[in-house]
Amino acid sequence: DGGITQSPKYLFRKEGQNVTLSCEQNLNHDAMYWYRQDPGQGLRLIYYSQIVNDFQKGDIAEGYSVSREKKESFPLTVTSAQKNPTAFYLCASSIQGGSMGYTFGSGTRLTVV
Amino acid sequence: DAKTTQPPSMDCAEGRAANLPCNHSTISGNEYVYWYRQIHSQGPQYIIHGLKNNETNEMASLIITEDRKSSTLILPHATLRDTAVYYCIVSSMEYGNKLVFGAGTILRVKS
Numbered sequence: 154d155g156g157i158t159q160s161p162k163y164l165f166r167k168e169g170q171n172v173t174l175s176c177e178q179n180l181n182h183d184a185m186y187w188y189r190q191d192p193g194q195g196l197r198l199i200y201y202s203q204i205v206n207d208f209q210k211g212d213i214a215e216g217y218s219v220s221r222e223k224k225e226s227f228p229l230t231v232t233s234a235q236k237n238p239t240a241f242y243l244c245a246s247s248i249q250g251g252s253m254g255y256t257f258g259s260g261t262r263l264t265v266v
Numbered sequence: 267d268a269k270t271t272q273p274p275s276m277d278c279a280e281g282r283a284a285n286l287p288c289n290h291s292t293i294s295g296n297e298y299v300y301w302y303r304q305i306h307s308q309g310p311q312y313i314i315h316g317l318k319n320n321e322t323n324e325m326a327s328l329i330i331t332e333d334r335k336s337s338t339l340i341l342p343h344a345t346l347r348d349t350a351v352y353y354c355i356v357s358s359m360e361y362g363n364k365l366v367f368g369a370g371t372i373l374r375v376k377s
Contacts, residue, residue: 157309186364188367193369194369195353195367195368195369195370196310196367197367198364198366201364203361203362211364241307243309243310245309245310245365249361254312255302255310255312255365256312257309257310257311258309259308259309260307260308260309262307
């Protein structure tokens with residue numbers, strides 16, 4: 154079955170370390186997105202990519218970096234510059250970069266200690 | 267800024283219809299109304315979307331007012347598994363647009 158896979162489901166890191174979250178999709182979607190969710194809050198957009206080798210900052214990109222070298226993959230790196238990295242991270246993809254038909258992964262819960 | 271307004275929480279009895287309201291008074295002519303839901307600690311799930319006509323699928327019905335300034339998501343026979351946060355989002359299908367999520371409505375279905 155097609156879908157989006159995020160790994161790992163839970164991730165623990167020490168403060169000051171960079172960490173990379175994986176997101177892979179086999180839906181042949183062009184666009185991919187990273188959202189962050191804090192407890193009791195809605196989703197906030199970190200970065201998005203509408204095509205391979207291109208990506209744009211979302212609303213809260215500071216302290217994060219991404220790459221889009223393959224259509225299927227959109228990894229997110231949480232750097233040491235991110236002041237409050239503990240959160241639930243969600244990856245999504247869509248067909249053409251419009252609003253239609255977002256498919257979400259099951260998320261990665263990052264805890265920085 | 268959020269383009270929609272939803273109540274923070276609602277309760278519904280199991281087996282009854284759940285009616286979730288959403289106000290979107292500044293909606294543009296080419297913007298659709300989307301509904302997603304998020305069960306605790308999972309990724310959001312698409313429910314339904316519409317432009318101006320009422321829509322129905324196997325999960326829910328979407329009623330959009332004639333002036334398009336508000337809508338209601340209807341879960342006809344709510345079950346305990348429908349307990350989730352429900353997000354109402356307005357957005358066009360233009361290339362480059364992204365979904366912007368507000369705080370949503372927490373729906374609690376009770377037995």
